[in-house]
Amino acid sequence: MLSADAVTKTYRAAAGRVVAVDGASLIVQPGTRVGLVGPSGSGKSTLAQIMAMLLEPDSGSVTIDGDRVEKWGLRSLRAMRHRVQLIFQAPRVSVDPRLRVGDAILEPLAASGMLPAGADERRALLQSWAARVGLTNDLLERFPHEVSEGQLQRACLARALVVCPRYLICDELSSMLDVSTQAALLEAIAAVQDEHGLGLLLITHDRVLADAWCGEIADIRELSRCEAVDPAVCFSDDGGFRAQRALERLDAA
Amino acid sequence: MSAGGGALAGSLRLGAGIGQRAGSAVRGWPLAVRIAAGVLAVLVVGALAADVIAPLDDRAVDLDNILAAPSWSHLLGTDEVGRDLLARVLHGIQISLMIAVSAALTAALAGTLVGIVAGTMGGKVDAVVMRVTDVFASQNHFLFGILLVVLFRPVLGGAGAIMLSVGLTHWPSLARIVRGELMSLRERPFVAAAIGGGAGRLRLARRHYLPHLLPAVGLAFVLTVPHAIFHESALSFLGLGLEPHRASLGNILADGQRSLLAGGWWIALFPGLAILLASMTIGTLAESWRERLHPRWRSELEL
Amino acid sequence: MTALLEVKDLSVGFRTRRGVVQALSQASVSVEQGELLLVVGESGSGKTVLAHSLLRLLPRNVDVSGSIRLGGEDVLALQPDALRRVRGRRMALIPQSPASSLNPVRRLGGQLLEAARARGLTEAQSRKRLRELLGELGLDLDSISGRYIHQLSGGMQQRVVNAMALVGEPDIVIADEPTSGLDSDLVDATAAQLREISARGASLLVITHDLRLAERLGGRLALLYASRIVEVGPAAAFFQSPSHPYGRELLRALPEREGKSIPGMSPELTALPGHCAFADRCPDRFEPCTESVPDLYPVRDGVHARCFAHAER
Numbered sequence: 001m002l003s004a005d006a007v008t009k010t011y012r013a014a015a016g017r018v019v020a021v022d023g024a025s026l027i028v029q030p031g032t033r034v035g036l037v038g039p040s041g042s043g044k045s046t047l048a049q050i051m052a053m054l055l056e057p058d059s060g061s062v063t064i065d066g067d068r069v070e071k072w073g074l075r076s077l078r079a080m081r082h083r084v085q086l087i088f089q090a091p092r093v094s095v096d097p098r099l100r101v102g103d104a105i106l107e108p109l110a111a112s113g114m115l116p117a118g119a120d121e122r123r124a125l126l127q128s129w130a131a132r133v134g135l136t137n138d139l140l141e142r143f144p145h146e147v148s149e150g151q152l153q154r155a156c157l158a159r160a161l162v163v164c165p166r167y168l169i170c171d172e173l174s175s176m177l178d179v180s181t182q183a184a185l186l187e188a189i190a191a192v193q194d195e196h197g198l199g200l201l202l203i204t205h206d207r208v209l210a211d212a213w214c215g216e217i218a219d220i221r222e223l224s225r226c227e228a229v230d231p232a233v234c235f236s237d238d239g240g241f242r243a244q245r246a247l248e249r250l251d252a253a
Numbered sequence: 254m255s256a257g258g259g260a261l262a263g264s265l266r267l268g269a270g271i272g273q274r275a276g277s278a279v280r281g282w283p284l285a286v287r288i289a290a291g292v293l294a295v296l297v298v299g300a301l302a303a304d305v306i307a308p309l310d311d312r313a314v315d316l317d318n319i320l321a322a323p324s325w326s327h328l329l330g331t332d333e334v335g336r337d338l339l340a341r342v343l344h345g346i347q348i349s350l351m352i353a354v355s356a357a358l359t360a361a362l363a364g365t366l367v368g369i370v371a372g373t374m375g376g377k378v379d380a381v382v383m384r385v386t387d388v389f390a391s392q393n394h395f396l397f398g399i400l401l402v403v404l405f406r407p408v409l410g411g412a413g414a415i416m417l418s419v420g421l422t423h424w425p426s427l428a429r430i431v432r433g434e435l436m437s438l439r440e441r442p443f444v445a446a447a448i449g450g451g452a453g454r455l456r457l458a459r460r461h462y463l464p465h466l467l468p469a470v471g472l473a474f475v476l477t478v479p480h481a482i483f484h485e486s487a488l489s490f491l492g493l494g495l496e497p498h499r500a501s502l503g504n505i506l507a508d509g510q511r512s513l514l515a516g517g518w519w520i521a522l523f524p525g526l527a528i529l530l531a532s533m534t535i536g537t538l539a540e541s542w543r544e545r546l547h548p549r550w551r552s553e554l555e556l
Numbered sequence: 557m558t559a560l561l562e563v564k565d566l567s568v569g570f571r572t573r574r575g576v577v578q579a580l581s582q583a584s585v586s587v588e589q590g591e592l593l594l595v596v597g598e599s600g601s602g603k604t605v606l607a608h609s610l611l612r613l614l615p616r617n618v619d620v621s622g623s624i625r626l627g628g629e630d631v632l633a634l635q636p637d638a639l640r641r642v643r644g645r646r647m648a649l650i651p652q653s654p655a656s657s658l659n660p661v662r663r664l665g666g667q668l669l670e671a672a673r674a675r676g677l678t679e680a681q682s683r684k685r686l687r688e689l690l691g692e693l694g695l696d697l698d699s700i701s702g703r704y705i706h707q708l709s710g711g712m713q714q715r716v717v718n719a720m721a722l723v724g725e726p727d728i729v730i731a732d733e734p735t736s737g738l739d740s741d742l743v744d745a746t747a748a749q750l751r752e753i754s755a756r757g758a759s760l761l762v763i764t765h766d767l768r769l770a771e772r773l774g775g776r777l778a779l780l781y782a783s784r785i786v787e788v789g790p791a792a793a794f795f796q797s798p799s800h801p802y803g804r805e806l807l808r809a810l811p812e813r814e815g816k817s818i819p820g821m822s823p824e825l826t827a828l829p830g831h832c833a834f835a836d837r838c839p840d841r842f843e844p845c846t847e848s849v850p851d852l853y854p855v856r857d858g859v860h861a862r863c864f865a866h867a868e869r
Contacts, residue, residue, distance in 0.1 A: 039739050054445050078451050086449055088442040096443045098464045107460075108450025136821070148600060151821070156446070163450065178598040178765050183809040184817035205739040208768075212811035 002028040002084060002167045002199055004051050007060035009043075020046040023060070024224040028167055031197040035214030037207055042220045044203045045089075048171045051201070052086035065166065078112060085160035089172035091152035095144045095159075101152075102126050102140030105159045112163070129158040133188045150181035157185055161192055167199040175205070186213060286541045293534035296527065300347040307340035320517045330519040332505075333512050342523050345502040350531065352412055352501065353481035356419035360481075361474040364424035365466070368431025372439075373454075383432070390425035398422050398484055402493045411495040415488060419481045427473045434466055468546055475539040479532035486528050502528050558628070559586035560759055561610070561728060566622035568605050568614065575826040579605040581783040582622065584852075587728065592751075592760045592775030594791055599765060600822065601780040607730050607763045611643055626728075644675050648726040652733045654717040658705045664716060665701030668723075675724035682723075689719050710738070711745070718753065729753055730761045735769050747772040767810060771795050776858075779803050782823050782833035788852065789859030799861035802834045832864070840865060 009021045021043040028034050036044055049055040051062055056072035063069065064083050071077060088094040095104045106126055109115045116122050127137055133154040139147055147155075153173065160168060168189065174182035192198055204210055210217050282290070299306065315335030323330040329338035371382040401418040409417060438444060438461070447461060482502075488494035489503025490510075497504050502524040509521030568580040580602040587593050597603045608614055610624055612631060624631040626646060634642065651657040658667055668690075672682030687697045693715045705713060714734075721729055731753075734746050747769055754760040754775075764770055770777060770791060777791040779800065787800040798804045805818045820837040823829060832838070835845040844850075844864045852860040853867050 039741070049445070052449060054449060074448055074454060074457075076448075078453075081449055081451050084449075086446070088446065090442070094442040094446055096447070096461055107447065107452075111447065111453075111456050111460075112451035134817075134821070150599075159446070159450070179767060180598065180806060180809045180818045183811070183815050186811075186815065187817050205741070206811075207740060209740075209811045212815060 001030065001063075001065065002051060002201070003063050004047065005061045005063070007047065007050055007057045007062065009046050009050060009055065009057045021050070021057070022224045024220070025060075026051070026201075026218060026223060028199045028201050030166060030199040031193065032216065033193075033200045033202060033214040035210030035217045036201060036203045036220060037205065037210050037217060038220035040205055043224050044220050045171050047220070047224070048086060048169050048201070048203055052084050052169055053081060054086065082108070082112070082163040082165055084167045084169065085163065085165040086169045086171060087153075087156050087160050087173055089175055091149050091156050091176075092144065094156050095152060097144050099144075100140070101135075101142055101144065101147060101155050102130075104144070105129060105140075105155055105162060108159060108163045114163075125162075129162050132161075132191065133158045134184050150177050153177060153181070153185060154188075157188060164196065165198070167201070169201045169203065171203045172205070173202070182209075282541070286537060289534040289537035292530055293538065296346055296531055296534070297350070299343050300350055303340070303343035303347050307337060307343055320512060320515060320520075322517075323519055329523050330517070332508060332520050333515075333517070338505075338520060338523060341500060341505055342502070342527055345500055345505050345524055346527050346531065348495070348499060348501045349482055349485060349503070349528070352415055352485050352495070353419075353478050355412075356416045356481040356485065357423070357474055357477040359416050359420035360423035360477050361427055361470060363420055364427025364473070365431050365470055367424065367428040369435065371428065372432040372435025373458075375436075379432070382428075386425045386428050389421065390429075392422065394422045394480075394484065395487065398488065399491070399493060402488055406493070411499070415485050415494055418488065419477075419484050422484070423477050423480060427470065427477075430469055430473055431466060434469055435462060438462060438465055472539060472543055472546065475535065475542070479536045482528060482532050482535075560589045560591075560627060561587040562623075562625040563606075563610075564623045564625070566606070566609060566624060567620070568602075568609055569619040570615075571617045571619065572826075576619070577825045578783050578828055579825060580609070581828070583780075583785050585778050585785060585788065587759050587761060589727070590754075590757055590759055592754050592762070592773060594770045594773060594775055594777040595761060595763045595780065596767065596770050596777055597765065597780030598822065600825065602783045603763045603765075603780050604732065606780070607649070607732055607761065610728075610730060610761075611647055611649055612639060613649075641676075644671070644726065645724040646726055647728045647730065648721040648724060650717055650721045650729065650731045650734065652736050654713040655705055655710075657717060658713075660705055662704075663701065664703055664705060664708075665697075668697075668701075668716070668720060671720045672723045677723075685723060686719065689722055690715075693719055695719070711742075714746075714749065718749065722753065722756070722758075726758055728759045728761060730763065732763050733765070734762065735764065735766045740768070743769050744772065767807070779806075782828060783825060784833065784849075784862060785852065786834070786862040787860065789855075790857075793857075793859055799855045799859055799866065800834075800863050801838045801840050801865075803861075805837075805839075832862075 004024060004026045006023050006025055007021055008019070008023055011018045011020055024043070024047055026034070026036070026047070036047070038044055046055065050057050053062070053064075053069055053072055053076045061068055064080060067080065069076065069080065095101075096107075099107065106115060106122065116125060126140060130137065130140055135151060135154050135158065139151055139155075144152055157173075170189070174185055177185075189198075189200065193200060200214075202210065202214055315331065317335070319331065319335050320333055321327055321331045321335075327337050327339065329342060332338055332341065367382060367386065371379045371386075398418040401421055402414045405417055406414040408414075444457065444461065447457060452460070485494055485501060486503035486506065489501050490507045492507060494503055495501050505524040506521060506528070509517070509524060512520045563583060563585050566580055566583045567578070570577040570579060583602070583606060585593070585595075595603045595606060605614075609620065610631065612634075614620070620632060622632075626642065629638075631639070631642060631647075658664070668686050669679075669682050672686055673679070677685060683697075690697045690700070695712065695715055700708065700712070700716065705716070708716065731750060734750060735743055738746065743766065750760065750762060750773060760775075762770075762773060774791050777787075777789065777794045778785050779787040779794070779798075779802070781802050787794065787798065787803050789799070794803060795807070798807055802818075805816075808814045808816045809818060818837055823833050823836075829835070831848055832845045832850055835841050838845065842864070844867075850862050850864045850867065852862050855861050855866045
């Protein structure tokens with residue numbers, strides 16, 4: 001299982017220290033779907049990146065299948081990185097614009113030295129994953145700016161699945177996408193889950209989606225003791241949470 | 254004879270092939286850029302073929318022909334000891350360009366290195382490095398350049414001192430560009446995705462950072478060349494640059510200054526023109542390249 | 557009674573290096589005085605282009621044909637002066653993402669005043685009108701004048717942008733993707749805000765891919781697919797029982813319904829087929845579907861669908 005235990009992370013913003021996540025604990029069992037809901041700015045993405053070993057928490061721990069995570073980001077253990085994969089909200093900035101879509105999908109294998117030796121094998125592997133996420137072969141030759149957001153997100157999904165992760169974290173997978181693309185992405189994930197027992201953490205502000213799709217729902221506001229932070233506050237010259245209170249009063253007036 | 258003819262035919266065909274491809278590429282360019290490319294091509298070919306077109310022999314003084322105005326036998330006239338000015342100018346272009354390109358390369362490499370260090374290490378290292386950069390950037394290029402040349406000429410020789418001088422005055426802007434690009438790249442989710450996929454620092458640098466940096470670095474390098482031409486010409490004009498026997502355009506210009514009073518306008522005009530043309534054409538081509546990389550937003554709101 | 561806005565056979569194509577991107581093909585739709593019209597479709601279906609065409613906010617590399625009549629005058633044929641009098645005063649746009657639609661380094665007071673003056677109001681009239689308008693929207697002109705846009709909460713930003721659109725008292729307000737970037741729990745609040753605008757008497761055109769917002773707003777709905785309007789009719793009728801197969805499949809994809817995706821992908825706008833664009837993905841495809849493009853056939857009260865299945869009636 002993938003578990004986060006009492007994770008806390010604080011950022012230093014222009015207006016002072018902002019607590020993004022405060023003492024959050026979350027467990028994802030293999031083969032299950034956990035939905036993490038809550039408003040934007042409440043720390044869901046931060047928790048997601050910590051659980052994917054990309055960000056180091058200030059305190060607390062993350063354990064993946066019994067192994068505790070000791071190193072984070074670039075220093076994290078390569079062997080562990082493939083166990084948890086993270087898909088980001090905005091597909092266009094999640095791919096290197098200079099790589100063709102097909103190359104981007106296989107990049108994690110190339111980076112880890114796991115790419116099949118023969119060009120034919122590579123093509124076959126790529127095309128099989130492309131088919132599973134609903135990408136046609138001609139799109140694989142294109143550059144990111146030549147395909148739509150929906151197609152790019154499918155490519156990001158393929159890229160995450162190509163390393164056969166045990167756990168998949170989707171951070172607002174389809175907030176920017178249309179309903180049918182969202183449905184297609186979720187169907188592809190469900191199929192892989194049925195076959196390989198993938199554990200899924202679906203992060204979304206869409207409560208209806210979470211209810212319809214996930215077996216278990218967790219609300220970030222209950223997990224983490226901090227309040228939702230409006231990004232506007234971090235840049236205001238009034239400073240900190242005092243400003244947020246004032247704005248809320250203005251808002252309500 | 255036939256072997257030579259075959260080689261000639263082969264090289265002509267090769268030349269024609271290259272010419273054709275270049276021709277079709279050029280057709281898409283705006284007129285100003287095409288003119289700039291043409292002029293620059295003439296200058297470069299002239300510089301490369303200087304030894305063939307007008308071999309230079311410093312000792313070929315022709316004291317009967319001192320300060321002769323441009324004529325058919327001496328297309329650009331002669332200088333104060335009777336040497337053919339065309340030969341001197343062509344060789345001057347050759348030397349000026351070589352020095353300028355090497356100097357710009359030095360600046361580019363130094364700037365890129367510093368930018369990478371600052372951009373990837375961040376934190377205190379970045380702060381220290383950037384403050385040092387600021388110190389160098391705030392120096393007046395010319396005065397600082399003169400100081401460097403004066404200090405290092407005895408040690409490195411004229412050419413070496415100039416390269417150092419240009420290098421140390423022009424690297425800061427490139428360092429800032431590289432650092433800026435790197436810092437914005439590191440924030441993008443695709444870098445996080447690459448790390449999650451298993452990429453280490455080296456892979457990130459090679460596969461993701463460098464391809465993004467190269468166009469910016471290449472462009473900055475090309476844009477530094479005109480600066481370097483000017484810098485070197487100015488230093489040589491003041492007598493602080495290259496030794497006179499390896500005359501660059503600046504040196505010739507210095508000679509020209511003296512001859513102006515004697516009525517020899519051509520000795521000042523032609524090297525000056527060459528400096529101007531070289532700088533302008535390279536600058537124009539670089540600007541058009543920059544336009545292609547980062548097209549300016551055009552307000553096209555109308556039907 | 558002639559409609560306030562009559563769009564007839566509007567086609568918009570963008571000339572790009574990869575060919576002509578046909579963003580809109582012969583779209584015809586009308587909006588009555590005080591009506592609420594929803595323009596719904598996926599990204600790339602042509603809905604944003606339709607909205608921008610109404611105000612002639614298109615880049616130079618376009619081919620446009622058809623007509624857009626506002627109170628009888630063809631907007632497409634107007635001279636720049638006349639066009640300026642239409643923009644903001646007769647038709648106004650509430651752009652996507654309020655925070656990025658305003659100048660981040662200018663204080664709001666100046667920007668609001670400038671918008672009002674541009675609509676032809678004097679300095680004094682502008683202040684009075686803005687004060688009233690912002691007050692109705694729940695904001696105080698004096699307290700926000702000195703602020704920058706990023707210092708307001710998301711909800712307040714939206715209201716500022718709404719005020720800028722309404723200051724000229726336009727006949728038609730166009731809202732472009734009002735819920736983009738907003739959390740799902742704000743859909744109700746957004747719908748309420750929009751209905752408030754509609755209640756002031758102006759016609760409201762809402763461009764959106766958010767089906768939940770559309771369902772809450774009601775009014776009339778025009779569904780776009782691959783540059784064509786494929787269904788038009790009362791929104792309630794659409795959500796209860798869509799007539800076009802694409803509409804049906806689209807609603808099935810909602811997670812609260814079946815969450816079932818539509819197989820395949822929408823056609824490239826540079827290579828639209830000469831027949832029904834949805835045919836390749838349509839479960840009800842039959843012979844005529846791959847032969848020619850269907851017209852908008854009447855289905856029942858006020859509902860039209862671009863589908864051969866309804867051609868007989």
